[in-house]
Amino acid sequence: MEKILIIFYVYAFLIGICIASFINVVIWRVPQGLSVAKGRSYCPNCHHTLAWYDLFPIFSYLLLKGKCRYCGVKIPMRDTIIEFLGGGVAIFCFHRYQFTWDTLIIFSVIMIFLAITMIDFDTMTIPNGLIIALVVPAVLMTILHPEITLLERGIGFFIVSLPMYLLTLMIPDCFGGGDIKLLAVSGFMIGWKGILLGAFIGVLTCGCYASWLLITKKTQKGAHIAFGPYLCFGIVVSLMYSEFIIHTYLSMFGLK
Known part of the structure; x- marks a missing residue:
């Protein structure tokens, strides 16, 4: 064997x-x-x-x-x-x-995220075609994982992307349209709990990297950096480990 x-x-x-x-x-x-x-x-x-x-x-x-x-x-x-x-x-x-089908689907998601990451690093943009490609595994996940209800997925679609969109209307260019679309589709794929965790990990990772750039004077305050790669990282971590991370976090405070 x-x-x-x-x-x-x-x-x-x-x-x-x-x-x-x-x-x-x-x-x-x-x-x-x-x-x-x-x-x-x-x-x-x-x-x-x-x-x-x-x-x-x-x-x-x-x-x-x-x-x-x-x-x-x-x-x-x-x-x-x-x-x-x-x-x-x-x-x-x-x-x-x-x-299992999860092997193929999650591998496909990570490969799409890899393309998004490298293109965003290179061009500071996320192509719409890759967001559309992400819709296919997102839909398949609804079939393979009915434990995440359509309501939870619907909330996940809006819970991070909508506030980011509204914030962009008030403060132009604070977030890219590709980042918002990425969070919306990913939120539908992994549900509201997963996308909140993924977005948090992405923001934390991006913040640490930006702080390092400022401390080492490799960038200036107010300069733009690609946000998509860090969101992709956070979403992948949440996609595979959200239950473990959330359970561990709640257990630290005696909650389950």
Whole structure:
């Protein structure tokens, strides 16, 4: 049985790095308005069309020693790190959820969040297409997890996103529209308790990072930073561990 599981872990890793390789295409093309379904991959420097043997996730990077086969320019290591991350996430999801639909759905959610995170870091925007893509696993979660009622999901849709929207009307540009949409769809996916926890973790993480930037004088007061990546982190933590975190927190005060 253990040997069979090892095979499944390897298979999960290989699937994960392939999906993450596609996520790299999304991260590169979507901000430029390019199709992710059409057109061959090419080197951004020399624009030479890449052959199929240049596109194996991770392995091609290692075999080419991190350089383009055609012009010799270094290939960004970030793409390979993202591929490794995709493989690691796939293994983690399979280990946690085993042979259930949750493995596929939560892996898909994390991959969409990964694309949102990197694009937001690069461009300070969250594409609407990725928010729409998030609707699919959100709807599937309502079927797989009826323990979170539609009422709780409906409240989750508005409980954080609506106050943020109203605050943006009063103080223009204090939050991005993509952040608000992200919280709305995610709130429907994990319910009001989960989105409150996820938003709190996101705000706390972002606040710590912003404080570090100010202390080290790597940014100035009033400067904008991408908020979406920290929201994605908080939502993923809440998606997988909200029950444990909430139960542990309430137990500290003798509440259950």
